[in-house]
Amino acid sequence: MKIIHMSDLHLGKRISEISMLEDQRYILEEILQIIRREDPDAVIIAGDIYDRSMPPEEAVALFDEFLSRLSQGRQQTMIISGNHDSAQRIAFGARLMEGSGIHISRVYRGPREPVALSDEYGPVYFWLLPFIKPVHVRRFHPELAADSDQYTEALRAAVQELDTDYSKRNVLVCHQFVTGAARSDSEEVSVGGLDNVDASVFQDFDYTALGHIHRPQTLGGGRIRYSGTPLKYSFSEAGDQKSLTRVILREKGDVEITEIPLTPLRDMREIRGSFASLTSMSYYKGTAADDYLHVTLTDEEYVPDAIGKMRSIYPNIMKLDYDNKRTGSSAEIEEPADAEDRTPLDLLDELYETQNGQPMGGEQRKLASDLIEEIWGKEL
Numbered sequence: 001m002k003i004i005h006m007s008d009l010h011l012g013k014r015i016s017e018i019s020m021l022e023d024q025r026y027i028l029e030e031i032l033q034i035i036r037r038e039d040p041d042a043v044i045i046a047g048d049i050y051d052r053s054m055p056p057e058e059a060v061a062l063f064d065e066f067l068s069r070l071s072q073g074r075q076q077t078m079i080i081s082g083n084h085d086s087a088q089r090i091a092f093g094a095r096l097m098e099g100s101g102i103h104i105s106r107v108y109r110g111p112r113e114p115v116a117l118s119d120e121y122g123p124v125y126f127w128l129l130p131f132i133k134p135v136h137v138r139r140f141h142p143e144l145a146a147d148s149d150q151y152t153e154a155l156r157a158a159v160q161e162l163d164t165d166y167s168k169r170n171v172l173v174c175h176q177f178v179t180g181a182a183r184s185d186s187e188e189v190s191v192g193g194l195d196n197v198d199a200s201v202f203q204d205f206d207y208t209a210l211g212h213i214h215r216p217q218t219l220g221g222g223r224i225r226y227s228g229t230p231l232k233y234s235f236s237e238a239g240d241q242k243s244l245t246r247v248i249l250r251e252k253g254d255v256e257i258t259e260i261p262l263t264p265l266r267d268m269r270e271i272r273g274s275f276a277s278l279t280s281m282s283y284y285k286g287t288a289a290d291d292y293l294h295v296t297l298t299d300e301e302y303v304p305d306a307i308g309k310m311r312s313i314y315p316n317i318m319k320l321d322y323d324n325k326r327t328g329s330s331a332e333i334e335e336p337a338d339a340e341d342r343t344p345l346d347l348l349d350e351l352y353e354t355q356n357g358q359p360m361g362g363e364q365r366k367l368a369s370d371l372i373e374e375i376w377g378k379e380l
Contacts, residue, residue: 001119003171004035004075004260005245007046007211008229010084012059014051015233015292016318021058026265027230028066034244034260040075041117046211046227047082047131047175049090071100076117080105081130082175082211083188090130105130105173110140111161114170121251124169124206127162131175131212151176152198159201166204169249175211178202178224184214186234199224207247207255216243216259223255232268235294235319266316272296272323275303275310284313294319300326301361325358344372 009028013020035043050059070077079102081090087107094104103115105128114125137154138144140161144153155176164170177183179196199220202208208224214237216228227245232238243259250256269291277283278295293314297306299322307320321327348368353359360368 001042001117001121001124001169001249002038002040003042003044003207003209003247003249004038004040005044005046005209005225005227005247006031006230007044007175007209007227008048008082008214009045009063010048010051010229010231010233011063012051012055013233018292018316018318020231020233021062023231023265024059025062027262028062030262031230031244032066032069035070035073035075038246038260039073040246041119042126043070043075043077044126044171044173044209045077045079046173046209047080048084048211049079049082050085052084053086053089067097067102071097071102073101076101076103076115078103078115078126078128078173080128080173080175080211083131085131087130103128108132108136108158111163114162119249121249122168124171124249125164126171126173127164127205129158129172129174132158151195152201155197155201164204167252169206169252170204171207171209171249172202172205173209177212178210178219180219181213181226182215182217184234184240185236186214186229187212206249206252207257209245209247215240216245218257222257225257230262231264232292235268235270238268238270238294266291268292270294270296272298274299275306279310279313289314290316292316292318295321297322298324300324300358301364345369348372 009024011024049063079090081087091104091106094106097104106112108130112128114127117124117126132154134144134151134154137158141157144157159172176197177195178199180199202220202224206223210224210226213226214229214233216226218225225245228240228242230242230244232240232242242262242264244262246258246260248256267288271278271293275297293316295310295314295317297303297320307317310320311317345368349360349365
């Protein structure tokens, strides 16, 4: 049985006030093409369909179109809600959609039935478990301590209540943080790791299709897998290769896991250098100028309106900062003892040199002088 596993679409996401919807539409089209080519038996979407519980209209319309086109294939599609989703909204219409091969996890209310598929080796049971917290589980498991905030205990209880025959092949779909997974900056982080779930909770499943962590990775001896996001959502992921996960289940115990690379409309990259070097034709002609960029300038002097000037070449700069003597300095700035006897320009000059390790240049000093004169003039 062939399975395509994906997660964390985060439809409607904005980064640095830039909407990712065009990029998401592009990557969903690529995913549909891969599904047609691979012709899987099942497609798994392991949570965080949307970036927030009340997504924008455009994001809902995009997912609606994606599901409609998925339903035209022969595969069965399994969907769960993630921590960014509203479980109630995601589950709306779930019973109606089952007739179209779309199986959506309902709000957690204790034990549930699996989706059963079959191949030449027999049945495969898919268990759909939406994102849950200990408070959700305690309502149906009074044996859990009332003051328990342990995600491992809660998930173990939720898994044990499933009527699972482990002599058969079983796939669990869930959206949690498994201890040891490598996180990135675009995820919600729980202080102190309170949301950690021990991998042993999932050890009896033939495959655990996870969502929540944005970097693709395999845990627990190779059968517990995060597919990761289809797009990069932070610069900590700039070096990652995004992908879908292809899973092939043969007879019990025989699981093959491979990655199918994804190519985005625009990449997310970090570039570094002086303003002059990064804006030279020889540099930007050899790069994809419309990628999403984090620019680090190494100039010792501040470049006026650097981000505005660079956007004429690189329109999708998301972040710009400096790395120079000033940013690397940790020197404390103290008020001069004779501050009252010195001109504002002299004080600014000293402050600049303390911060930057060098005095202002002639052009900078003239600009500062003009600004000071204008400000003082207006006050008078």
